[in-house]
Amino acid sequence: MSFARERLNVLAALGTGILVGGGGVLLYFKLNGNANRELLRLSAAVSDLRREIIEIKERLIETAGSRQSASVSSSLRRNRGSGYFSVHASSGEDDVYEEATEGSSDLESNRDYRTPEARSPTPSVVISDTLTNKEFYAEVDKHLDGSDWDKEQAYEALQKRQLRCMSDPEFLWRLSKACYLMAGIEGDRGNPEKKKELMFESKDHADSAIQLNEECASAHKWLACALGAVAEYGGTQERIKSAYVIRDHMQRAIDLNPSDPTAHYLLGRWCLGVYMLTWIERKVAATLFGTPPTATVEEALDHFIQAEELKPNQWKENMLFISKCYIELRDIEEAVKWLEKASLLSSNSTDDRTIQSEVDALLQKHRG
Template sequence: MFINTYLMMPCRCLEKAFKGGSFLVYEAHKLISGFAEVHASFKVEEVIEQADYLYGSGETEKLYRLLVQHKNSDDAELLWRLARASRDLAQLSSTSAEEKRQLAYEALEYAKKALENNESNFAAHKWYAICLSDVGDFEGIKTKIGNAVVIKEHFQRAIELNPKDATTIHLIGIWCYSFAEMPWYQRKIAATLFATPPTSTFQEALRYFHMAEEADPNFYSKNLLFLGKTYLKLNNKKMALLWLSKAKDYPAHTEEDKQVGS
């Protein structure tokens, strides 16, 4: 508040002096304007730093409260983090069913806005795809399958922009696994929505899960679990046991890790 007042006062004085034709005052005004822009940028960086600390600490509710104050921002880095925080809040067991639905749609809007403001931001593509998939859970199987191609395209674009992001590679693996085990009635729906329905195989899913593990070894208990599950689908019990044992022995840092290991 003090800095904002400090910046506003000289600007009013400079505007008055500029009417008198002072070139030097005009240059000073430009300098102060530049300082204001730098300060605004620095503030965004501070919020992001604080947000990343809260995320790493598992402070989901505090993180959401921090970031939702900036929901009207045009900064893609802030917006995709807000999309993620909204989704994480929706996942909490303490969140009501109605709140889960509202937060899912909010998260999608924030991710969409992040993407509109910076198409080259890999995380914006990643979280737009995740949130679009979440909304499909509320709109039924036709919408979910109908969005499937778009979801995969955004995951692939995210990997193009950041080939080392193991989580996105894992999510494409999940996409492939889901279509490989799709029930017949869902395949029938897919056939009505697409001239060439999206399909995949367990071999393709396995390739992505291994790629994710190569990008960041032992990064995620669920990737280990799905390596095991996919090997089971391929009737390779020896490799399935290897990866399922790794998933079971994975140190439980989150509620999801505990579920995987149980």
């Protein structure tokens, strides 16, 4: 799962985003009065810069293939698990990151636009509608963790089975996940309205699953992801409020299923984002809501380590964020160790190669 993407580091002026991977848990604070007018001017300048970056990136992709030269990170973004853009603090660093959990984007992603046949010489078997629920869910789970072609097959199979399974929370949380992942795919195909529609559907399906069974951990997890993405379409205060709700659903998912590595990873991302809030952003949050969210880098690291223990030596992106925590703690030796471990894992997907680009950049910066 690939955890959402960090944007340009302009937080002192534009506010902050806290992002979960995929999707993005978003707190977005704006200043008022004269300062706000200055922010609008700066925002326009940043938008122009982003457009130029997009043009440069597209030219690089055309001439250099899928390998990215910038320091980037992928997300729950979409399992990318995910992901969607938001402004993200970087605690004084000047690095520009890109990410995205399962994970909307202002920049073009690295998605593979080849036909399903070209992407998958031996495509997965289409999911049969005659399977029992248990067999059907096993096939859907396998496809949702596969290629984009596999994800589309899972989404279509769930759609066909929808009328007879809408009272089953196990079906609904899988449909929520499929809608979330398909939203990322549609967004990268240049279909923003379809992406938005699917994100709201993802939220509704996860919410319905919880209404049927409040103790469904996966429903809480995917509701948190969907709420983070849907919040990007709302106003400032809605985004701020949603961050607290998202945190609560992620924590509930862990309480119900502490052995889920993805839930720990997502809450780790949330904690890291909150930890990186600047002083002025905390003051603005306190003004609006009385008490700003709090978290420490140690809390973030604890969740990332738990995710690693639950899914050992398999998750390149989680290792990357473990190293980022150690960098924040000024333990560069330990950070480099985790970056080197991440490099040993193969990069079989576009997302993995994107993550590896950032791993390489951090190794070059911090290795002695």
